[in-house]
Amino acid sequence: MTRPLRLGVNIDHVATIRNARGGMHPDPVRAAKLAEECGADGITAHLREDRRHISDEDITRLVNTINIPLNFEMAATREMLEIALRHTPHAACIVPEKRQERTTEGGLDAVGGHDHLAPFINDLGKSGIRVSLFVEPNRDQLNAAKSLGAPVVELHVGAYCDSSGNEQERQFQRIVDAARYADEIGLECHAGHGLTYETVSPIAAIPSIVELNIGHFLIGEAIYVGLEESIKRMRQIMTEAREGASGLTE
Numbered sequence: 001m002t003r004p005l006r007l008g009v010n011i012d013h014v015a016t017i018r019n020a021r022g023g024m025h026p027d028p029v030r031a032a033k034l035a036e037e038c039g040a041d042g043i044t045a046h047l048r049e050d051r052r053h054i055s056d057e058d059i060t061r062l063v064n065t066i067n068i069p070l071n072f073e074m075a076a077t078r079e080m081l082e083i084a085l086r087h088t089p090h091a092a093c094i095v096p097e098k099r100q101e102r103t104t105e106g107g108l109d110a111v112g113g114h115d116h117l118a119p120f121i122n123d124l125g126k127s128g129i130r131v132s133l134f135v136e137p138n139r140d141q142l143n144a145a146k147s148l149g150a151p152v153v154e155l156h157v158g159a160y161c162d163s164s165g166n167e168q169e170r171q172f173q174r175i176v177d178a179a180r181y182a183d184e185i186g187l188e189c190h191a192g193h194g195l196t197y198e199t200v201s202p203i204a205a206i207p208s209i210v211e212l213n214i215g216h217f218l219i220g221e222a223i224y225v226g227l228e229e230s231i232k233r234m235r236q237i238m239t240e241a242r243e244g245a246s247g248l249t250e
C-alpha cells in the first residue's frame with residue numbers, strides 16, 4: 001500500500017525578506033498559518049546560531065499559533081538544545097551549521113560526530129521530540145543514525161537538485177538506494193533541500209520517503225503566483241508523482 005507523503009513548508013526565507021529591512025513585514029508566522037490553511041502537513045523553521053532569518057520570537061509565536069506539527073531545525077549546540085527543550089516542538093531536525101555557508105550545504109556527519117550527537121538525541125528524545133538527522137544519502141550515515149537511536153533521517157537531496165544529466169541520475173540512484181536502506185533498517189525517511197517543481201516528482205515517487213521539506217523555491221515562486229498557489233501546485237505535483245508510482249515496486 002502506498003504510504004502518504006507529507007509536505008513540510010520551510011518558512012525561513014519569509015524571515016530573510018523581513019530581516020532585509022528589520023521590521024515586521026513579511027511575517028513568517030502569517031506565512032505558516034497560510035501554509036497550514038492551504039494544506040501543508042507541517043512547518044519547518046531553522047533557528048540559526050547567527051539568527052540570519054528565523055528569530056527566537058518567531059519560534060515562540062509559531063509554537064503558540066500553528067495547529068500543525070513544527071519541525072525545529074537546529075545545530076547540535078547547548079543553546080539550541082535548551083530552546084528545543086523549552087518549546088518541545090513535534091520534531092527536531094539536527095543539521096550541520098557553518099557560519100560562512102549560504103545555506104545548509106551538506107549533511108550532518110553522524111559517523112564522525114557520533115559521540116557529540118548522542119547526548120542531544122537522547123535529551124530531545126526523552127522530551128518526546130521526534131528527532132531526525134539531516135544526512136547525505138549513504139549507508140554509513142544511515143547506520144550511524146540508527147545506532148544513535150534517531151527514529152528519522154532526512155536525506156539531503158541538494159546534490160541531485162543541483163546537477164543535471166548523468167550526474168543527476170547518479171545522485172538520484174544514491175537517494176533511491178539510501179531511502180530503501182533506511183526503510184530496511186527501520187528509519188523513517190524524509191528528504192529535502194533544493195526541491196523545485198522540476199526536481200520533486202522523482203523524489204516524491206520513492207515509496208519509502210514519507211515527508212518532503214521544501215522552502216526556498218516555494219517562497220521564491222510565491223513572488224509570482226502567491227504562497228497559496230505555489231504550495232498547492234507543489235502538493236499537486238507530489239500527489240501525482242506518488243499516485244503514478246503506486247503499483248510500482250521499489
Ligand code: PXP
Pocket residue numbers: 010046073093095103104134154191192193194195213214215216217
Ligand atoms: N530540510 C532541511 C534539513 C534544510 O536545512 C532545509 C533548508 O536548508 C530544507 C529542508 C529546505 O531546503 P530548501 O529551502 O532548499 O527547499
